[in-house]
Amino acid sequence: MASPSRxxxxxxxxxxxxxxxxxxxTTAACTFASPGQPSxxxxxxxxxxxxxxTPAHATAGDAIAAFFDSRPDTVAQPxxxxxxxxxxxxxxxxxxxxxxxxxxxxxxxxxxxxxxCHSQIATDRPLIIKLAEMQEKGLDLAWNRVYDYQPQAxxxxxxxxxxxxxxxxxxxxxxxxxxxxxxxxxxxxxxxxVNCHKAKQVSNDCLTCHY
Amino acid sequence: xxxxxxMAVDIDKCTGCEACVTACHAENNIPTVGAGQASRGRAMHxxxxxxxxxxxxxxxxxxxxxxLCQQCDNAPCEAVCPTYAAHQNEDGLNAQVYNRxxxxxxxxxxxxxxxxxxxxxxxxxxxxxxxQLNPDVSIREVGVMEKCTFxxxxxxxxxxEATAAQRELVDGALQPACAQACPTxxxxxxxxxxxxxxxxxxxxxxxxxxxxxxxxxxxxxTYLQKQPWHEPDAY
Numbered sequence: 001m002a003s004p005s006r007x008x009x010x011x012x013x014x015x016x017x018x019x020x021x022x023x024x025x026t027t028a029a030c031t032f033a034s035p036g037q038p039s040x041x042x043x044x045x046x047x048x049x050x051x052x053x054t055p056a057h058a059t060a061g062d063a064i065a066a067f068f069d070s071r072p073d074t075v076a077q078p079x080x081x082x083x084x085x086x087x088x089x090x091x092x093x094x095x096x097x098x099x100x101x102x103x104x105x106x107x108x109x110x111x112x113x114x115x116x117c118h119s120q121i122a123t124d125r126p127l128i129i130k131l132a133e134m135q136e137k138g139l140d141l142a143w144n145r146v147y148d149y150q151p152q153a154x155x156x157x158x159x160x161x162x163x164x165x166x167x168x169x170x171x172x173x174x175x176x177x178x179x180x181x182x183x184x185x186x187x188x189x190x191x192x193x194v195n196c197h198k199a200k201q202v203s204n205d206c207l208t209c210h211y
Numbered sequence: 212x213x214x215x216x217x218m219a220v221d222i223d224k225c226t227g228c229e230a231c232v233t234a235c236h237a238e239n240n241i242p243t244v245g246a247g248q249a250s251r252g253r254a255m256h257x258x259x260x261x262x263x264x265x266x267x268x269x270x271x272x273x274x275x276x277x278x279l280c281q282q283c284d285n286a287p288c289e290a291v292c293p294t295y296a297a298h299q300n301e302d303g304l305n306a307q308v309y310n311r312x313x314x315x316x317x318x319x320x321x322x323x324x325x326x327x328x329x330x331x332x333x334x335x336x337x338x339x340x341x342x343q344l345n346p347d348v349s350i351r352e353v354g355v356m357e358k359c360t361f362x363x364x365x366x367x368x369x370x371x372e373a374t375a376a377q378r379e380l381v382d383g384a385l386q387p388a389c390a391q392a393c394p395t396x397x398x399x400x401x402x403x404x405x406x407x408x409x410x411x412x413x414x415x416x417x418x419x420x421x422x423x424x425x426x427x428x429x430x431x432x433t434y435l436q437k438q439p440w441h442e443p444d445a446y
Contacts, residue, residue, distance in 0.1 A: 154309045154349040156364070161371055205300050206308045211349065211363045 073184035078141045079127060083176040091117075093169045093176070100169075104158040108143045111135045146182045147173065154210050165200065214380070215303040216361050217403035217431040218390075219413035220277055224397035227260050227275035234392030235279075238362060240348045242334035255328040257359040258389050277398065279389065280305060280326045280359035281422060281430030288318035288327060296356070302366070303403070303431065307358055314354040323426055327358045361400070362387035382408040403431065 086096075094100055099107035111134050118128050134140070149155045162172075170176070174185025186192070197204050235241065235258045244253050258279040265272040282305045289297045289305065296311035297318050319327040333353045336344070344350070347364040351357045369385040382401050390398040401410035410433075413419065419433040 151350065152310075152352060154351075156347065156349075156367075158371060161374065164375060203301070205306075206298070206311075207300050207302075207304065207306050207363055207367070210308050210310055211360060211367070 074181065075144045075146050075183070077144055077181060080181050082180045083182055084178065084180050087177040100159045101163050103160055104156075106159050108145075111140050146184055147188065149188070156209055156211060165202075167196070171196070213301050213303075213404065214402045215404040215431075216282065216366065217303075217401065217410050217414060217433070218279075218282075218361070218387075219399045219410050219416075219419070219433045219435060221395075221397045221399075221413075222274060222276055222434055222436040224395040225260070225275045225277060226395055227262065227273065228394065229260050230392040230394060231258050231277055231389035231398065232256055232260060234388040235359075237343065238345055238348070238388035239360070240334070240344050240350055241357075242332075242336060244332065248331065253329075253331045255330075255357070257326070257328070257357075276422075276434065277389070278324060278326065278422070279432070280361075281324055281428065281432045282359075282361060284429035284431065285427060287321040287323060287428055291317040291321045293317070304361055304363060304366075305358075306363075307356060307360065309349055309351055309355045309357070312355040314356065316356065318356055323423055323428055324430075327356055330355055330357065382410075 096109040096113055097106040098109075098113075099105045111131055114131055115135050118131060122128050123132070149157070172186055172188060173182075176182065179185065193209065194204060197208075202208075235256070236243075239257060241255050241257060243249075244255065248254070258277055261276045261278055263274040263276065265274060282303065284299075284303070286297070286299065286305050289299060292298070293315060294311045294313055296308045296313075298306055298308075300306045314329065316329050319325075319329060330351050330353050334350055345364070347368070365385060365387060369380055373380045373384075380402070382405060385400070387398075387400055390396075390400045399410050399413055401408040403411050403414060405411060413435060414433045416433075416435055418435045418437060420436070421430050422432065422434060424430075
């Protein structure tokens with residue numbers, strides 16, 4: 001009598017099953033040893049494998065995704081904010097991203113920033129009414145970052161010196177006037193940064209960015 | 212002109228209070244590993260205060276020597292790194308690039324001063340200490356080597372600020388956390404390329420010695436003391 005399990009046993013010899021199991025366990029270990037800043041720390045194993053799978057990729061999955069260039073360039077947001085409309089009406093980047101000239105972070109505007117203009121403009125639109133209600137309740141929108149670097153890249157970036165060096169916002173963030181919801185239009189890898197630093201003859205020392 | 216960061220530590224002023232150690236841990240997100248792992252030599256202190264006893268009871272005199280990365284000009288750690296993670300940068304800093312480090316630990320073995328530390332674990336902080344981490348400093352993960360950076364994040368911030376204001380960095384405007392925390396100002400930090408800076412003047416002082424100078428690592432930290440060091444009493 002040939003049971004189904006015996007059939008599988010014949011098709012897959014023991015050594016092949018052992019290798020399959022080993023690969024599965026190793027891949028799982030790589031995937032679950034997720035690296036990161038304090039927020040992600042709870043998931044990490046204290047005794048786990050290195051958070052850095054390769055210097056560029058945290059996990060085997062990341063490496064495969066990068067190889068096929070399958071990183072999604074959109075991020076889910078609370079609502080579809082249109083950069084196109086706002087820039088078209090004459091607003092400039094620094095009106096809302098106010099931190100960009102002062103320090104490292106450009107900053108994502110709060111509801112209060114929206115209401116500086118929208119207490120007067122387009123007050124009858126359903127989204128604006130919602131915003132006004134949120135401001136009254138003291139709530140804020142949970143925007144998600146579009147551009148970010150992985151913590152294990154150990155990269156520091158400061159917006160202010162780049163703005164002072166007259167690097168246009170669109171150099172790194174694409175032409176937002178053509179975009180509705182912000183999406184990752186430029187692939188910021190190390191070559192992207194280094195090429196510009198070379199062209200502008202600024203320091204390419206490792207400690208310029210990595211510390 | 213490029214900077215050449217250096218330090219002078221006045222041993223006669225040091226009281227061994229270890230404020231520098233605490234400040235360094237807070238500034239640089241250095242994790243603690245617990246008593247068990249510390250007893251196995253896995254504790255990480257980018258700066259430590261060594262104790263030396265001179266004389267015999269009751270005439271005992273205590274001396275303290277804060278030891279941190281000496282940022283050597285001829286650093287033994289750099290020569291052995293297979294990935295150039297440890298290298299000399301243009302400001303004379305002995306840089307450690309975490310991205311490049313593959314954790315061979317050759318540098319820690321080569322280091323004359325025992326100031327390089329290996330991350331045997333992913334760092335953890337007991338709550339609520341995880342909320343006080345410095346956002347300007349990387350969290351180093353398991354498998355990479357780390358060491359004193361002369362607070363490179365502060366150097367970087369001060370340089371950026373100076374460039375924004377279109378001026379040169381002023382001597383004393385920039386301090387690493389250990390120097391800032393030192394209650395007796397035993398630790399002086401500055402630019403050795405500027406002959407008039409405080410640290411450059413102290414480095415020329417006849418009281419100055421370098422740690423294990425005869426080994427030829429050419430450290431950039433000068434230890435100042437009035438009396439010669441009595442090595443035989445060092446235990």
